[in-house]
Amino acid sequence: MKTEVIKIHDPIEQSAGIEKAAAIIGRGGLVVFPTETVYGLGGNARDPAAAGKIYAAKGRPSDNPLIVHIANPADAEEYAETNECYYKLADAFMPGPITIILPKKNTIPPEVTGGLDTVALRCPSHPTARALISAARLPIAAPSANISGRPSPTSAEHVIHDMDGRVDMIIDGGESEIGLESTIISLRGNEATLLRPGAVTYDALLCVCESVTLSGAALGEDCREGKPLSPGMKYRHYAPSSPLVLIDASSPLFVDFIRQRRKNEKCAVICSPEEASALGGEGVILTGGEGDLPNQARRLFTALREADKLCAEVIYARKPEPHGLGLALYNRLIRAASHTVIKL
Ligand code: TXA
Ligand code: MG
Numbered sequence: 001m002k003t004e005v006i007k008i009h010d011p012i013e014q015s016a017g018i019e020k021a022a023a024i025i026g027r028g029g030l031v032v033f034p035t036e037t038v039y040g041l042g043g044n045a046r047d048p049a050a051a052g053k054i055y056a057a058k059g060r061p062s063d064n065p066l067i068v069h070i071a072n073p074a075d076a077e078e079y080a081e082t083n084e085c086y087y088k089l090a091d092a093f094m095p096g097p098i099t100i101i102l103p104k105k106n107t108i109p110p111e112v113t114g115g116l117d118t119v120a121l122r123c124p125s126h127p128t129a130r131a132l133i134s135a136a137r138l139p140i141a142a143p144s145a146n147i148s149g150r151p152s153p154t155s156a157e158h159v160i161h162d163m164d165g166r167v168d169m170i171i172d173g174g175e176s177e178i179g180l181e182s183t184i185i186s187l188r189g190n191e192a193t194l195l196r197p198g199a200v201t202y203d204a205l206l207c208v209c210e211s212v213t214l215s216g217a218a219l220g221e222d223c224r225e226g227k228p229l230s231p232g233m234k235y236r237h238y239a240p241s242s243p244l245v246l247i248d249a250s251s252p253l254f255v256d257f258i259r260q261r262r263k264n265e266k267c268a269v270i271c272s273p274e275e276a277s278a279l280g281g282e283g284v285i286l287t288g289g290e291g292d293l294p295n296q297a298r299r300l301f302t303a304l305r306e307a308d309k310l311c312a313e314v315i316y317a318r319k320p321e322p323h324g325l326g327l328a329l330y331n332r333l334i335r336a337a338s339h340t341v342i343k344l
Contacts, residue, residue, distance in 0.1 A: 011131035022135035034173030038152040040142030048111040065114035085190040095125035101186040151301035179298035220334035238336040249344035268312035
């Protein structure tokens with residue numbers, strides 16, 4: 001398949017591009033589009049055949065459900081059984097980096113939800129994503145636009161690397177602002193469970209919901225055995241081809257540890273600019289500055305992809321403190337590291 005790549009920086013000025021992309025979705029094709037979190041691989045969420053194409057393009061098992069993207073929070077009425085808590089969360093965080101799981105209506109085919117009787121709904125804030133969903137006049141099913149098992153894409157370069165030839169169109173909207181996937185929260189009645197931490201933090205959720213249960217998966221526990229609340233949690237995720245090891249240590253201890261290791265092994269290190277200048281030398285990949293969690297989040301998946309290219313024996317990164325946005329970072333890193341942590 002030939003993939004058309006178009007750049008859109010202003011969806012109003014470039015409405016012709018948006019209309020073209022929307023027409024592809026309308027006829028059952030696939031379009032990769034930017035969102036504020038990561039790029040999404042979109043198709044018509046009402047069409048079982050489009051869902052099949054999404055699973056094939058990603059190489060994803062079809063029991064792992066897709067998020068349905070909507071233009072406005074109230075559109076949820078058409079696809080799900082909403083409740084008071086949904087609207088409280090929607091008022092606080094939509095459009096934005098949150099996904100809410102609700103009992104589904106039969107307007108969404110089971111192929112989209114991996115056979116589950118619930119549906120994950122997300123109303124993104126990225127202007128191009130919103131323009132595309134509105135122009136398509138359809139809900140858009142979209143997982144992250146990476147090949148299954150690779151880091152989620154946060155730039156058109158990542159998307160083209162993974163999806164060229166597998167989709168009809170890629171919309172290049174520059175770098176993703178947040179860089180980590182949305183916070184996922186599941187609602188059973190008004191009971192809320194956090195399944196995947198993201199830029200909408202646990203504390204922010206607590207300001208809106210009376211109580212929020214933290215799932216083991218959200219805390220980064222190993223969920224490969226047993227029946228997870230979210231099917232996606234059981235698959236190996238964001239796995240670089242060299243093993244990643246997290247180091248639980250202060251910055252100076254971390255720097256010393258890397259200096260020692262470098263004597264015996266070809267290692268890559270994902271670290272802050274401060275640590276990089278202390279270390280110097282090869283195999284150093286920059287993430288955000290010390291304590292600059294938004295930049296660390298924005299850089300994480302690019303850093304994992306860069307680390308991969310170095311063909312190191314092992315990649316080291318420091319374990320983030322699992323609080324606030326740090327919990328989202330920790331959740332991605334601990335799974336990329338297959339739960340390997342060295343405490344110094
Ligand atoms: O930020 C995001 O959420 C991005 C952008 C494109 O919107 N999307 C994304 O989708 O990260 P994906 O498919 O890579 O991750 C969605 C996760 C998967 O782990 C899936 O198992 C889970 O959400 N999920 C989807 N529907 C679910 C449901 N009904 N019940 C439980 N988990 C669900
Ligand atoms: Mg994904």
